[in-house]
Amino acid sequence: MVKRRAPGPAEEPDAKQLKTVPETIGTQRNREKVLILSSRGITYRYRHLMLDMLQLLPHSKKDSKLDTKADRGIINEVAEMKGCGNVMFFEARKKKDLYVWLAKTPSGPSVKFHVANVHTMAELKLSGNxxxxxxxxxxxxxxxxxxxxxxxxxxxxxxxxATPKRHQRSKPFSDHVLSFTCVDGRVWLRNYQVTLANTQRKPSAEGMSLVEVGPRCCMDPIKMFAGSFGGPVLYDNPAYVSPNRIRAMLKQKKMARYGSKVQSRSQRRTHVAENPLPQDEFANVFKAAAINAL
Structure with missing residues (x-):
């Protein structure tokens, strides 16, 4: 018979056994991924903003353009095939307006923003990096x-x-800050680099400073839905005015200005016709002298 020796309490485990034990044992690893895609007809500035977001989010995946006339529910199927639980959809309309959707797939919720004051990293040329x-x-x-x-x-x-910890595409450093500020019901997005003083040996809050990197934009929330890209409305912004309405108001203002000019011209003609100037008796004096000289 082969005798088996039981391991003693003071024995050290084998090195090969240690390598087989995962580091994340007893903890739940965050596997959040973001799908970033745009609609057809997007302009160059909004496309550069989307590319900047791809660089800021190492846990993101890019997909081909989507036709806006199609059902947005297709995005949930694309996100499922890509293994993404979050979606950032850039929807461009009339080659002027940009709307951004943030959604949790496939059950929701989702938020629709109108994005304005867009400035990309290549456009700003800031000193931060x-x-x-x-x-x-x-x-x-x-x-x-x-x-x-x-x-x-x-x-x-x-x-x-938020980039998941220990993501394969991320670096184990935190050297920049994404700032979200709410002013006048709108969200202002800024990206800053965290810099340390040259004379500082150990990192501390006193020797740190922020330098803006970019991009920057202003997001105005329009509606929040309980589902992904639809469903019951959770919040409707009462202060939101669509850009089409703003352009229509500007056109009406220009039309009113032009109408006032036309009305003032007609009033001037009527006034001149009703109040003719008296005839000047010396108006033809020089003309008659010139004719006599000939």
């Missing part, structure tokens, strides 16, 4: 904790822009 693929530090304004719809926005931004 940070490592590509580094994990960002998300900074939210205090106003995001005051109202329910802003709390939902904070959660959506966290799921979309």
């Amino acid at each position: 940070h490592l590509k693929g580094s994990r960002p530090v998300l900074s939210f304004d205090q106003a995001f904790d005051e109202e329910p719809h802003l709390q939902l926005l904070k959660e959506m931004f966290t799921h979309t822009f």
Whole structure:
């Protein structure tokens, strides 16, 4: 018979056995991925903004353009095939307006934004710079904790822009800050690099400074839905005015200005016809002298 020796309490485990034990044992690993895609007819500036978002989010995946006339529910199927739980959809209309959707697939919720004041990284040419693929530090304004719809926005931004820890495409550094500030009901997005003083040996809050990198934009929330790209409306922004309505109001203002000019010209002609100037008796004196000289 073969005798088997039981391992003693002071024995050390084998090195090969240690390698087989995963590091993430007992913890749940975050596998959030973001699908980024756009609609057809997107302009060059909005396309560059989308490419900047792809660089800021190493856990994102890009897909081909989507026809806006098709059902947006197809995006949920594309996200499922790509293995993504979050979607950032850039929808361009009339080659002027940009709408951005943030959605959790396939059950929701989802938020629709109107994006304005878009400035890309290549356009700004700021002095800041940070490592590509580094994990960002998300900074939210205090106003995001005051109202329910802003709390939902904070959660959506966290799921979309927070890079999962130990992601294969990310770097184990945090050298930039994504700032979300709520002013006048709109969300202002800024990206800053965290720099340290040259004389500083150990990192501390006193020797740190922020340098803007870009991109930057202003997102105005329009509606929030319980489902993904649709469903019951959770929040409707009462202060939102569509850009089509703003352009129509500007055209009406120009038309009113032109109408006032035409009306003033007609009033002037009527006034001149009703009040003729008296005839000057010396009007033809020089003309008659010239004729006599000939």
